[in-house]
Amino acid sequence: MIVPPLALAQFVASYAATTMTVAVTVIAEDLGTTVLGVQTAITLFTLTMASLMVPGSKLTDFLGRKRCFLLGLVVYGGGALLASAAHGPLLLVLGYSLLQGIGSALMIPPIYILVTVTSPDVETRARRFGVVSGAGALGAAAGPLFGGLVTTWLGWRASFLLQVLIVVLIVVLALRIAEPPRVPEKARFDVAGAVLSAAGLFFVVVGVLQMGSSWFWVLLVIGAGVLSVFAAHIHAREQTGREPLVSPGLFRDRTTRLGLATQHVQWLVLQGSFFVIAVFLQQVRGYDAIRTGLMLTPATIGILVASAAAGRMARRHSQRRLIRGGFVLAIAGLVLVLLLVRADSGVASAVPGLFLLGAGVGIMLTASVNLVQSRSPDAAQGDISGVSRSVSNLGSSVGTALAGSVLAGVTRPGGTSFALALATLTLVAVGGLVAALLIPKPLPKALPKPR
Structure with missing residues (x-):
């Protein structure tokens, strides 16, 4: 019973990070502000979450993993409820940007800590991380699509109220989680x-x-x-x-450093490519938010398929090999999108590339998280979880910003700017593959001494 509330929490956090993008214009008109004002609220949400992820993770050592998770849910749900009642930009910023950002920083690290410390072996841990990663991918993909439907039919406030209902369900499920053994009492918080x-x-x-x-x-x-x-x-x-706050010893381990680097690149490539493709579909093909979300479905299916197979793949292959294979698939997917997708090409032209991209990222997300989290003992999970989530969030921000700057910097007509942006992300993915190739082979376990 430990996985469902954790997966649902990752789903709702990922959903909140993407659903606002399709409701920007509607919210701006309703609140009497500008599109830039709502975009600022979205940016502040990202900033709050990324900035507080490491301190939020460390608090699990003082408050306990389950208690910190529940506290984050309460703060997050309260922020969503406040945002749904906003009649001006100030209340939206307070509820969505600040409270939901703080709640995310409190509840996301315990998700990965609890999966790590309650899993008896690598295969079980990989299977559980696969479910959590799949839920996160589904939430990110459902944000534009489902958020667009909810905003169109029920209004943008209903999207926040939906998050409140999901949070209430998660709290009910999370109350049944057995609290893992407490970490030895730490000194004063840094x-x-x-x-x-x-x-x-x-x-x-x-x-x-x-x-x-x-x-x-x-x-x-x-x-x-x-x-x-x-x-x-x-x-x-x-x-x-x-x-x-964080032990410097974490960064002395070569496997941890390279694993964190691959996590950063994975999220950079995923968010950057989704951003480029979404802008291409809307600006060049004239798609609305719902059709854009549907077009990105093959990538989501790829992530879900790979996440569902995470346990079996961990049993047959090392995490290092899976990360490398994931990068190869993701790079192949990006190349196929570059070769096949044009302004006048059919819908089916994007399916093979997007599916491979999603499958590759799905394999990497589970394997790299498993690799990094497993390198640290239970007592250090508060440290590594916060660093891991910060690195991933930074990758998402860099991916969107990098893709946006390439698109803005190319003034030639047609799809040239989009092709250049995807080519840039492909090169970054190649860099991630190089980092994965440098991950050292794990040392063999010592054989028991003969009696």
């Missing part, structure tokens, strides 16, 4: 580290979202500088015997 990590990630994400503007490098340098201070801070705390 408040300074939490502030530095949140500020550093804030400036990095804002800088990424400003890609193509004169502020891009300025904000990135500020973010990198703050994160450098954060790195020095946690190292100093560890040297003096105090508990840091």
